[in-house]
Amino acid sequence: MRRSSGRHTPGPRHAEAREIVFDFLEGYDLLGAFWVTVQLTLLSAVGSLVWGTMLAAMRVSPVPLMRGFGTAYVNIVRNIPLTVIILFTSLGLSQTLGVTMGAADNFDTQNFRLAVLGLILYTSAFVCEALRSGINTVPVGQAEAARAIGLSFTQVLTLVVLPQAIRSVVGPMANVLIALTKNTTVAAAIGVTEAALLMKKMIENEAQLILISAVFAFGYVCLTLPTGLIMGWVGKKVAVKR
Amino acid sequence: MTEVSVAKDDVPATGDLVVLKSVNKHFGALHVLQDIDLTITRGEVVVVIGPSGSGKSTLCRAINRLETIDSGDISIDGKPLPQEGKALARLRADVGMVFQSFNLFAHKTVLENVMLGQIKVRKADKKVAEDKARALLDRVGVATQADKYPAQLSGGQQQRVAIARALAMDPKVMLFDEPTSALDPEMINEVLEVMQQLAREGMTMIVVTHEMGFARSAANRVVFMADGRIVEEAVPDQFFSNPRSDRAKDFLSKILHH
Numbered sequence: 001m002r003r004s005s006g007r008h009t010p011g012p013r014h015a016e017a018r019e020i021v022f023d024f025l026e027g028y029d030l031l032g033a034f035w036v037t038v039q040l041t042l043l044s045a046v047g048s049l050v051w052g053t054m055l056a057a058m059r060v061s062p063v064p065l066m067r068g069f070g071t072a073y074v075n076i077v078r079n080i081p082l083t084v085i086i087l088f089t090s091l092g093l094s095q096t097l098g099v100t101m102g103a104a105d106n107f108d109t110q111n112f113r114l115a116v117l118g119l120i121l122y123t124s125a126f127v128c129e130a131l132r133s134g135i136n137t138v139p140v141g142q143a144e145a146a147r148a149i150g151l152s153f154t155q156v157l158t159l160v161v162l163p164q165a166i167r168s169v170v171g172p173m174a175n176v177l178i179a180l181t182k183n184t185t186v187a188a189a190i191g192v193t194e195a196a197l198l199m200k201k202m203i204e205n206e207a208q209l210i211l212i213s214a215v216f217a218f219g220y221v222c223l224t225l226p227t228g229l230i231m232g233w234v235g236k237k238v239a240v241k242r
Numbered sequence: 243m244t245e246v247s248v249a250k251d252d253v254p255a256t257g258d259l260v261v262l263k264s265v266n267k268h269f270g271a272l273h274v275l276q277d278i279d280l281t282i283t284r285g286e287v288v289v290v291i292g293p294s295g296s297g298k299s300t301l302c303r304a305i306n307r308l309e310t311i312d313s314g315d316i317s318i319d320g321k322p323l324p325q326e327g328k329a330l331a332r333l334r335a336d337v338g339m340v341f342q343s344f345n346l347f348a349h350k351t352v353l354e355n356v357m358l359g360q361i362k363v364r365k366a367d368k369k370v371a372e373d374k375a376r377a378l379l380d381r382v383g384v385a386t387q388a389d390k391y392p393a394q395l396s397g398g399q400q401q402r403v404a405i406a407r408a409l410a411m412d413p414k415v416m417l418f419d420e421p422t423s424a425l426d427p428e429m430i431n432e433v434l435e436v437m438q439q440l441a442r443e444g445m446t447m448i449v450v451t452h453e454m455g456f457a458r459s460a461a462n463r464v465v466f467m468a469d470g471r472i473v474e475e476a477v478p479d480q481f482f483s484n485p486r487s488d489r490a491k492d493f494l495s496k497i498l499h500h
């Protein structure tokens with residue numbers, strides 16, 4: 001086998017070197033683990049955007065009971081460590097109260113769903129607050145004009161206020177989603193086989209601590225960096241001019 | 243063939259359209275509306291004038307219940323103002339409001355601004371709403387701006403769009419709260435002309451303004467407010483040339499020779 005050893009074509013010697021250096025990856029389903037992380041992130045993101053928006057609506061609602069619930073929820077949930085919330089979904093909801101999330105016979109699925117639930121409960125408090133700060137940037141005149149043409153409270157919120165509020169919080173929302181991506185590591189606490197759990201296992205079994213950490217750090221950056229870049233671009237694109 | 247007249251403008255319906263009876267309102271300790279009695283008949287144009295802080299805006303806002311009142315009654319077309327909910331929203335749709343700061347929906351195009359209420363409140367078909375919106379924009383002279391966003395328009399153009407947006411709901415009465423106060427001088431007339439046109443067509447209007455030219459040419463009546471009270475009511479010529487109260491004399495001398 002003859003090959004020119006150009007700078008851009010990895011020769012057999014390079015391949016060999018790579019094999020030795022990345023040896024420790026063998027036998028581990030790295031992509032699979034990160035795929036679980038992606039799934040955790042995406043499902044929790046959708047859930048917390050929906051629930052967080054509903055919480056924000058409650059916090060600006062004219063009904064005192066709703067406002068009270070929204071405020072209490074946010075202030076309680078965002079002050080509890082995520083680990084405690086995730087453990088609560090597992091130990092409290094599942095093992096004590098018997099909530100199985102529709103997967104009584106499959107522990108992996110059940111834990112995955114409980115982790116998503118915990119992440120949603122937690123992240124939605126931050127989504128709510130980001131949105132609420134966005135609502136505060138919308139001039140009151142916008143809501144008044146909307147009320148004046150006869151729109152109901154829900155219509156004012158969904159057609160006029162929230163669309164403008166969301167546009168102004170794309171940046172802060174990117175922070176919430178990036179934090180969420182990293183927070184999925186906590187799901188390892190209840191045995192969800194996502195990237196952080198795999199990392200723990202690998203560190204226990206292999207010698208290359210720094211390399212392992214670097215590979216995982218790189219994996220997380222690959223997930224979060226595009227979020228920040230894309231949402232930064234979207235944020236500029238959809239900004240409301242006044 | 244007999245001519246069937248359906249246009250409401252042809253038959254000037256009479257009767258009281260907006261009635262306020264001993265209306266009181268406080269902001270904390272401030273008694274901002276004090277025993278306001280005011281009746282506006284169908285087709286009438288009333289100009290409300292008075293020093294800053296006298297309660298003119300609050301009066302306007304109370305009429306479509308953007309502001310609640312503490313006591314008294316307000317009724318529109320014989321129906322008392324509903325408390326909250328669907329009925330109140332319906333009533334607000336019948337009362338057009340034009341704000342000093344335009345308040346066009348910043349995330350929607352000019353055309354969408356004029357279509358929104360028709361579709362979401364009046365449940366109009368999209369095509370019908372668009373045709374009507376374009377006709378109204380044409381009427382206020384901004385048809386060519388239909389696809390722009392509010393921030394791309396001049397103040398005068400924005401205010402005319404705001405008038406079109408209110409007219410799109412076929413309101414029974416239009417409230418204007420200092421519609422030209424935020425405008426550069428050269429844009430005031432284009433807005434006043436649209437309002438004058440509306441007045442000629444028989445629209446019932448309550449206009450808070452210090453534009454005396456408009457009051458003289460378009461108003462049936464001037465209502466002078468000071469410190470939360472209606473101090474004087476008169477036809478425009480009489481009010482401007484021969485005010486009765488000292489407060490009005492004082493006020494007019496200030497706005498006439500500034």
Ligand SMILES: Nc1ncnc2c1ncn2[C@@H]1O[C@H](COP(=O)(O)OP(=O)(O)O)[C@@H](O)[C@H]1O
Pocket residue numbers: 269272274292293294295296297298299300301
């Ligand atoms: N939301 C409010 N809260 C407290 N005070 C208010 C509020 N709105 C208006 N006021 C006060 O009520 C008075 C009348 O205001 P306004 O109706 O805006 O007067 P005008 O339009 O005649 O200038 C002013 O003294 C103003 O400061």
Ligand SMILES: [Mg+2]
Pocket residue numbers: 298299300419420
């Ligand atoms: Mg005012």
